[in-house]
Amino acid sequence: MNHENWSKLARIMSKRSLWMIHFCTGCGAMEMPPVMTSRYDMERFGMHAMATPRQADVFLVTGYLAVKTLKRVVQVYEQMRDPKYVIGFGSCTINGGMYWDSYNTIKDLSKYIPVDVYIAGCMPRPEAIMDSFLKLFDMIDKGEAIGWQKYHKYYDQYKRNQRMAFSYRLDEVKDIKEDDKE
Amino acid sequence: MVNYIDLTIQILVAMGVTALGFAIGMLFNGIARKITARIHNRVGPPIYQGYIDVLKLFTKKTNISHGWIFDFAALFSVAGIALTFLFLPVAGVTLLSGEGDIFLILYLLAIPALGFALGAGASGNPNAAVGIMRALMTMLAYELPLVMVIIAMMVYYDTTSLAVIVQKQANMQWAIFIPVFFIGALVADMALQGMLMEKPFDIPIAPHEIASGPMVEFGGKHLGALMLYKMMGIVVETTLFVDLFLGGGVVLSVSQFGWLAYLVNFIVWFLLILFVFFIALLINAVFPRFRIEQALKFYWKYDAIVGILILIWIFVGVTI
Numbered sequence: 001m002n003h004e005n006w007s008k009l010a011r012i013m014s015k016r017s018l019w020m021i022h023f024c025t026g027c028g029a030m031e032m033p034p035v036m037t038s039r040y041d042m043e044r045f046g047m048h049a050m051a052t053p054r055q056a057d058v059f060l061v062t063g064y065l066a067v068k069t070l071k072r073v074v075q076v077y078e079q080m081r082d083p084k085y086v087i088g089f090g091s092c093t094i095n096g097g098m099y100w101d102s103y104n105t106i107k108d109l110s111k112y113i114p115v116d117v118y119i120a121g122c123m124p125r126p127e128a129i130m131d132s133f134l135k136l137f138d139m140i141d142k143g144e145a146i147g148w149q150k151y152h153k154y155y156d157q158y159k160r161n162q163r164m165a166f167s168y169r170l171d172e173v174k175d176i177k178e179d180d181k182e
Numbered sequence: 183m184v185n186y187i188d189l190t191i192q193i194l195v196a197m198g199v200t201a202l203g204f205a206i207g208m209l210f211n212g213i214a215r216k217i218t219a220r221i222h223n224r225v226g227p228p229i230y231q232g233y234i235d236v237l238k239l240f241t242k243k244t245n246i247s248h249g250w251i252f253d254f255a256a257l258f259s260v261a262g263i264a265l266t267f268l269f270l271p272v273a274g275v276t277l278l279s280g281e282g283d284i285f286l287i288l289y290l291l292a293i294p295a296l297g298f299a300l301g302a303g304a305s306g307n308p309n310a311a312v313g314i315m316r317a318l319m320t321m322l323a324y325e326l327p328l329v330m331v332i333i334a335m336m337v338y339y340d341t342t343s344l345a346v347i348v349q350k351q352a353n354m355q356w357a358i359f360i361p362v363f364f365i366g367a368l369v370a371d372m373a374l375q376g377m378l379m380e381k382p383f384d385i386p387i388a389p390h391e392i393a394s395g396p397m398v399e400f401g402g403k404h405l406g407a408l409m410l411y412k413m414m415g416i417v418v419e420t421t422l423f424v425d426l427f428l429g430g431g432v433v434l435s436v437s438q439f440g441w442l443a444y445l446v447n448f449i450v451w452f453l454l455i456l457f458v459f460f461i462a463l464l465i466n467a468v469f470p471r472f473r474i475e476q477a478l479k480f481y482w483k484y485d486a487i488v489g490i491l492i493l494i495w496i497f498v499g500v501t502i
Contacts, residue, residue, distance in 0.1 A: 009241070010238075010241035013234055013237045013238040013241055014238050014241065014242075016231075016234045016238075017231065017234045017235045017238045037222070037224070038222055038223045038224045041219070041224040041225050041226075043215070043219060043224065043225075043226055043227050044224075044225045044226070044227065045227075046227050046228075046231050046234060046235070050389075050394070051389040051390070051393040051394040051398070052393045052394060052397075052398050052399075052401075054246075054398070054399055054400060054401030054402075054405075055394070055397070055400070055401050055405055056401075057238075057242075079246075080401075081242050081243060081244065081245050081246070081401045081402040082242065082243040082245060083242070083243070
């Protein structure tokens with residue numbers, strides 16, 4: 001079996017068994033239960049909520065991200081194993097949403113980690129979440145969900161953006177220097 | 183002079199049986215999720231979801247490792263559980279056996295759990311440490327009643343070989359039809375619930391408390407191996423129960439019916455382990471989780487006392 005066929009098989013498997021970790025930063029915790037439980041039942045597609053980033057394939061970032069939370073988001077994303085996919089959930093991850101002029105939230109999530117699918121709305125309905133999952137399946141099938149490869153390729157740019165975001169707050173600067181030493 | 187052809191055939195058969203055990207384990211994972219989903223009034227995943235999950239985990243890339251013990255531990259668990267499966271009589275057929283294989287099986291059952299503990303310890307995650315402490319504690323708790331019942335059976339059947347116990351239960355003279363061992367089966371079924379790590383004894387892997395406990399740092403291929411271990415564990419533990427109390431699924435004697443007997447026995451064995459697992463699933467679906475000291479209290483205060491009473495009953499009955 002050549003490499004292309006093998007990666008196609010891997011994509012088919014990965015599509016049918018996406019394990020999810022959701023990072024509920026405040027919003028979105030209300031919209032997830034209907035999706036997981038009997039109303040919309042995402043386990044039909046083999047999706048499952050996992051407890052740790054190591055086991056997860058899909059990273060669901062819900063709602064606004066303060067600079068402090070972004071640091072945790074990046075940490076969680078880097079702990080996940082390839083291939084991994086990110087869904088940005090709600091307007092806040094697209095353009096800051098209602099926090100667009102806030103002093104300590106980030107505006108565009110895709111500057112810091114690669115995002116495969118966005119869900120617009122404040123808040124998006126559970127139907128929209130299911131729709132985004134189906135869209136993600138479709139993208140994985142066609143080999144378009146390559147955010148994790150982008151993160152490897154443009155690692156420097158993503159890291160630079162992350163550092164710029166962190167250094168807006170003076171108390172975070174110290175931690176970054178410690179990170180550099182490692 | 184070793185007969186190499188026979189040896190090769192034996193090795194191939196052992197490999198085939200192990201692969202079959204893994205396949206049945208993965209099927210059981212899918213069935214379990216489907217049944218739980220139906221109890222929750224959901225549609226649930228397809229029945230072959232277990233195969234997809236394991237294949238997906240093995241196609242994932244490994245970004246991180248925590249040293250060679252961490253890599254080795256998952257293999258250790260899988261190898262341990264496969265070896266245990268080969269020692270068990272499956273539908274009356276035992277590939278590896280000898281005198282006193284019940285003791286061996288009881289020891290072998292601890293090996294995969296120790297492998298699990300090794301890997302969790304190597305990962306250095308505090309959640310894993312808590313989880314493995316709970317796992318070993320639960321093992322300590324459920325082994326006491328289980329061993330009491332098994333010793334009672336060994337005294338009653340006057341053997342230390344599981345294969346002989348299965349043989350003596352032929353022609354539907356199952357141990358569960360003897361009143362004392364019916365109670366014994368209930369005791370062992372509670373111990374089985376702990377062995378299978380189903381609720382209310384899923385204390386070691388409590389996803390909402392300690393982030394799936396020992397498995398917290400495992401991902402990708404490591405987690406794939408651990409899932410194989412867990413799925414095979416279902417088959418091994420239910421087979422042990424079926425061998426002890428339900429005659430190991432032997433309904434037709436091989437000498438009388440030939441290859442047909444193998445086929446029918448195998449199907450009966452499959453249905454019986456499915457039935458035992460189904461009961462565990464029903465208990466799992468409706469109960470919340472015990473705390474560790476509640477589990478210990480349950481096993482040692484009620485389960486073990488009943489086990490000891492059965493043991494005394496059997497001793498008195500045999501000697502008088």
